[in-house]
Amino acid sequence: MLSRQKHQGLGLVELMIAATLGLVSLMLLASVMGYGIGTNSNLLMQSRLNEELKAVSLLIGRELRRAGYNANSILMVADPVANPSPFRNSLQVSAYAGEAADSCILFSYDQDADGVLDVLAGNENFGFRLRDEAIEMRQGSLTCTEVGWQDLTDTGMVEVSQLQFVLNQVVSNNVTRSDVTFTITGHLTDNPNISRTYQETISVRSYD
Secondary structure, three states: OOOOOOOOOOOHHHHHHHHHHHHHHHHHHHHHHHHHHHHHHHHHHHHHHHHHHHHHHHHHHHHHOOOOOOOOHHHHHHOOOOOOOOOOOOOEEEOOOOOOOOOEEEEEOOOOOOOOOOOOOOOOEEEEEEEOOEEEEOOOOOOOOOOOOEEOOOOOOEEEEEEEEEEEEEEEOOEEEEEEEEEEEEEEOOOOOOEEEEEEEEEEOOOO
16 A cells, blocks of 8 residues: 655644734844934934034134234234224124124125225125024124124024023234124024034134
């Protein structure tokens, strides 16, 4: 007689164990993928915040370095009494009403290099301030307390919690200069836990 071969398949218990293990594996995989997506999203948001605040910081630093510049500086040195600089003593720190002290700075410089402080076409008065969690740029000859400044940051993406300017007079070799230290702190509007602070000190050698 021919012997019959018996084929044994998986029992119900084995199938249930295998299904459970498969389900657990899928859950672990989904968890890892979700963590990776969340991490990448946070990194992307941090990058956007860094780029926004860094760009504003670079702009403020670049403009402050020009404060007090006068193309007629040679004439000023030769005869300061006869050739006073219209850009001298233009560096001022104040604040918009209701904002933190020293959160606004005003200054001027000879942008077109003609030795004249222009206040109409090609206005040469500049400044930055904090207002309603946004950094603004001065327009025309507006003061720190007047409206009409232009937004530099978008509160829909970034909220600025701090903008501070600190002035220090430094005397070196009988020459006085002004050092301006500015600090910017901001966070993502949708995630206040993601924040960034920039600080820089600028030597304003053209101030006097």
